[in-house]
Amino acid sequence: MASETIALHGDHSAPSWSGGSEPFKASYGKLMMWYFLLSDAFTFAGFLIAYGALRFSMPSWPVPDFVFSSLPGGIHHKPLIFVTIMTFVLLASSFTMVRAVQEGQQENKNGVVKWMLLTIIGGLMFLGCQAWEWTTLMGSEHMTIKVNPFGTHTENGVYLEDGHDVKKGDTFKAGTSYLIHQHDGHFQHLAYKVSDGPNAGQTKRLEFGPKAFGALFFFITGFHGFHVFSGVAFLLIICLNAASGLYEKRKNKYEMVEKIGLYWHFVDLVWVFVFLLFYLL
Numbered sequence: 001m002a003s004e005t006i007a008l009h010g011d012h013s014a015p016s017w018s019g020g021s022e023p024f025k026a027s028y029g030k031l032m033m034w035y036f037l038l039s040d041a042f043t044f045a046g047f048l049i050a051y052g053a054l055r056f057s058m059p060s061w062p063v064p065d066f067v068f069s070s071l072p073g074g075i076h077h078k079p080l081i082f083v084t085i086m087t088f089v090l091l092a093s094s095f096t097m098v099r100a101v102q103e104g105q106q107e108n109k110n111g112v113v114k115w116m117l118l119t120i121i122g123g124l125m126f127l128g129c130q131a132w133e134w135t136t137l138m139g140s141e142h143m144t145i146k147v148n149p150f151g152t153h154t155e156n157g158v159y160l161e162d163g164h165d166v167k168k169g170d171t172f173k174a175g176t177s178y179l180i181h182q183h184d185g186h187f188q189h190l191a192y193k194v195s196d197g198p199n200a201g202q203t204k205r206l207e208f209g210p211k212a213f214g215a216l217f218f219f220i221t222g223f224h225g226f227h228v229f230s231g232v233a234f235l236l237i238i239c240l241n242a243a244s245g246l247y248e249k250r251k252n253k254y255e256m257v258e259k260i261g262l263y264w265h266f267v268d269l270v271w272v273f274v275f276l277l278f279y280l281l
Helices: 002-010 028-055 081-105 108-142 211-243 246-250 253-280
Strands: 149-151 177-183 186-190 194-198
Touching: 028 211, 028 253, 081 108, 081 253, 108 211, 108 246, 108 253, 211 246, 211 253, 246 253
Parallel strands: none
Antiparallel strands: 149 177, 177 186
């Protein structure tokens, strides 16, 4: 019996995991990163599903082409051009991150540092674009988490009640947007809604848009921006470590660069869904 036990322990061909080997052919650090990204994906999914549910349950949700139509330099009425530039910058940084990981696989320290620096620049450019967008929406358009100056009716209809200079019986066309501007310290509700009835062809004032739009926009894009900011900070730290030769001494093909690369690709992927829901639908 004892000899059988010794023989069993001496059989190294039998499959076993003593704790020192890597399950799923991935290191402990990579597994933990995947677990974190999975949990973070559920968090973003919850936020985006909530936004989508509200978006399609309200007939007066703002039209993205009208809300996001400004460019730096005082240029207006250019729908989605600026956010397209933001998206291109972030996706380009994902490519530079891929190149950094590839250079790490080749144990090329200088290549890793170069491509990581380009990734950091791309992340900072995206954050700068987002800061400009927020400043424009809050400073010029007066949108906050409680006040939404944008709105639109998506279905043709008839106003059922008097009020806000809109007479009962006036009808409006689908998709015509309105924006609240500030003039002489007072908000003016501007709209071009009336298509038929006693006030056909006249400009009318309407209510503010749904409050949930501003709150969800700033919260979700801000939450994503926080991820980008955190990623840039970690990229900078890892880039400095790589430049110092720390990872070169470990001879593990710059695994830390690969792990931060997983995080950065996840941030880019989440932005694709944010872009789809907020800027296209």
